[in-house]
Amino acid sequence: MTMKVTVEISRVLAAIRPGLAERAELDLPEGATVGDALAAAGLVQGLWGIVVVGGKVADVSTKLSPGDKVTVFPPVSGG
Amino acid sequence: MxxxxxxxxxxxxxxxxxxxxxxxxxxxxxxxxxxxxxxxxxxxxxxxxxxxxxxxxxxxxxxxxxxxxxxxxxxxxxxxxxxxxxxxxxxxxxxxxxxxxxxxxxxxxxxxxxxxxxxxxxxxxxxxxxxxxxxxxxxxxxxxxxxxxxxxxxxxxxxxxxxxxxxxxxxxxxxxxxxxxxxxxxxxxxxxxxxxxxxxxxxxxxGTKSVPVADMAGLRKVADEMFSALAANAALKVWQDQGLAQVTTWSNSIGALPTRNFRQNFYENAEALSGERMRSDIHVRDKACFACPMATGKYCRARHRGETVFLEGPEYETTALIGSNCALGSIEEVAYANYMCDELGLDTISGGSAVAFAMECFERGIITKEDTGGIEARFGSLDAFVEIVKLIAARKGIGEPLSRGVRAAAAAWGGGSEDFAIQVKGLEWSGYESRGAPSMMLAYMTCDIGAHHNRAWSITHDIAVGRNVIEGKAAKVIELQHVRPLFDCLGVCRLQWVELGLPLEYYARLYPAVTGRQETWDDLLVKSERIWNLVRAFGVRERADFGRADDQPPRRFYTEPVPDGPLAGSRITREDLDRLLDEYYDLRGWDRNGRPTAKTLERLGLGDVAAELLAKGRIS
Amino acid sequence: MKLDAERCTGCKLCQLVCSVVNFRENNPKKAGIRVVSRLFTDARYDVVVCDQCGVCIDACPVGAISMEDDVVRIDPNMCTNCGVCVETCPNGALFSHPDVDYPIKCVACGECARLCPRGVLDTLADVGKVAS
Structure with a gap:
């Protein structure tokens, strides 16, 4: 069984590497976590700061549900 | 008129x-x-x-x-x-x-x-x-x-x-x-x-007067969209809670947190300095700049030896340079040290760096208790920090050479300390250790005012395209060196764009609405490039020997590999630095000594500057 | 009505938007609301704005102030800018400006409440609904 999850990457973060999409629709296995979604969207560790799922701040171990939207912000962009 | x-x-x-x-x-x-x-x-x-x-x-x-x-x-x-x-x-x-x-x-x-x-x-x-x-x-x-x-x-x-x-x-x-x-x-x-x-x-x-704008209706429309987008932004709450202090944990996790005078880039005690600890241990009230929903200012209380003080902060830079770089033990200690710097009127970045430099010199025996007037200037000592910054502000004892910056202090104290005087152009390095981030290293080397991060902040670019990759990094640094300082020209904060992801298009739409000038964002970027080159030209006019030698990081960064943490063993070589600089100068239209060519200055509408520098024989 | 300014961060966006909406100008001094910093003494901010109590109505010597739909309004044509209302206001919520020949006060438009990032002015939004 797979589930559909949307990952939205903040524009300022998407701009740091060619090919990083601002929005990705992903098919992930059931029980997948935020960390799985970020990896599938092409984000390596260190690239994300605040991650929000369903309006709440999440971390990499947060379990996802079908239809969830994961919003990713840069860790910091140096003031 | x-x-x-x-x-x-x-x-x-x-x-x-x-x-x-x-x-x-x-x-x-x-x-x-x-x-x-x-x-x-x-x-x-x-x-x-x-x-x-x-x-x-x-x-x-x-x-x-x-x-x-x-x-x-x-x-x-x-x-x-x-x-x-x-x-x-x-x-x-x-x-x-x-x-x-x-x-x-x-x-x-x-x-x-x-x-x-x-x-x-x-x-x-x-x-x-x-x-x-x-x-x-x-x-x-x-x-x-x-x-x-x-x-x-x-x-x-x-x-x-x-x-x-x-x-x-x-x-x-x-x-x-x-x-x-x-x-x-x-x-x-x-x-x-x-x-x-x-x-x-x-x-x-x-003042009681009004600031006229060209198109008030247009301005209100764009501003309203911006305020609405910020209110709906899912990350806003974290910024409101922790401000820039949240950066500490991340910076440590990727090996960028200056620690013990930049010897390390990972602080084993970083959790004690985190934004969460700031919020739970010392925070009193959120405090905003003008018309800003983020309110990254954190009004805090700190106690030390029976004294209670109030201050704004510490934010990330202060936590990095005073906290991990001097190896202090808690966010409250950092806050007290921050307060001392604020009240004395010292930059916490250079101030923290100067104290860390003195601590390393002390631990290596380059300066002794005799020099310090009895201060045990060891990493981790808040008391030592406080005594040293008081000496710096008064320019007494070891505070006198330190008051002229770590470059001058290294020249005064010798003993090889120049290698770990962490500065470029005489300005102390701000809060990102960059041995594992070549584009960020280049950003510090070429920052127009000295080793400051905010002109081009590009560590995530390094992480995204490869932390050992050299090629192509200069282009990103240059792009950022034009767009980021543009905000400092417009008189507006950058955080809403860089941290919360408010698209640049909003700012491009604001400009004609506010000024009535029908210019595009690209037009503004050309002005920013002009300003960048004018600042460079100031150095070229000032000193006959100004150039590539002024764009060098301290030797520590290309001779000592990172000792521990997530980037243990990694390093950047002298050759890497030269390749970065060559690529950067070429893309900027500067010669390999880092001087703008007359052609470049003329292209940017600085023909009179070009003529002045040509007449002095400073450029070709 | 007392505002709960506990969450106020002192950004003064309320003052700025007040001048934009009511005067079509960027000028936080031309506003019917004030944010006052009490950081040095009480580690907080105060927000000063009219609570439509109406004390000024009786104080006005020329009858230029009246209550309309629960909102206290000053008639600029009748007002002589004598300043009695400014001094009488128990909240200090009427403001003089050198370029405006009548005191400026909150007309309950609700715009500051709409934009306040901390919801400090939510009670004003209710007044705004009444006014509109």
């Missing part, structure tokens, strides 16, 4: 030597060429401060400038730039300040103040609309920067926006800061020392 949309329309010129105050209409050339803020600073310092001027003499000038977005209905039009010839670097320097000063200056009727000369005795500049006075203030001299602000607010009223210096500025410590709104500083490049050299303790401003 034609109303200039987005601007107050007047430059205020104050000569402290003669006591004269004059007003100059803002010229079309100035506005169309240099926008405002840092751009105005670069223009006036290049044009009016001739080569060889003593940065701490009456011939230097201090330009305090808002931008067209300052004080206007949009998110956080709150930035004021302070520009002068820097006593830290001997080159052009600027530093900006948030809070509530920029708008107030324009409401009083001025886009910028040019401060010249030197007052006979301690003075402050009083501005209330058309009333401008140089007032004596003998009783404020020697007072802390925050206490001075309180004293002036008590006297003048809460509506006055006030910038002050502390004892360090009075004593002309080359990294003395300008303080405003309790805990906002123009910290870098020694702008507080320039004020001190002019016997100028403070600037107090109140």
């Amino acid at each position: 034609r109303e200039m949309h987005g601007y107050a329309g007047t430059i205020l010129r104050v000569n402290l030597s003669t006591g004269t105050v004059s007003r100059e209409p803002l010229s079309e050339d100035l506005v169309s060429g240099y926008i405002g803020g840092r751009g105005f600073g670069a223009h006036f310092i290049y044009r009016e401060v001739p080569p060889g001027t003593d940065p701490l003499g009456p011939g230097n000038k201090l330009v305090v400038a808002a931008g067209p977005f300052s004080g206007v209905f949009l998110p956080s039009g709150a930035k004021t730039s302070f520009s002068a010839k820097s006593p830290a670097t001997g080159l052009y320097g600027d530093s900006n300040i948030g809070g509530h000063l920029a708008g107030e200056l324009k409401y009083a009727g001025y886009d910028a103040i040019i401060i010249e000369g030197r007052a006979q005795g301690p003075s402050y500049l009083f501005i209330e609309d058309d009333r401008v006075e140089i007032r004596p203030c003998e009783k404020l001299w020697g007072m802390g920067a925050i206490k001075t602000e309180k004293a002036l607010k008590d006297e003048l009223g809460d509506e006055f926006q006030i910038a002050t210096i502390g004892p360090a500025g009075e004593n002309m410590v080359v990294f003395a800061s300008v303080n405003h709104d309790i805990g906002r500083q123009a910290g870098r490049c020694g702008m507080g020392a320039v004020m001190g050299s002019k016997n100028l303790k403070a600037i107090a401003v109140r």
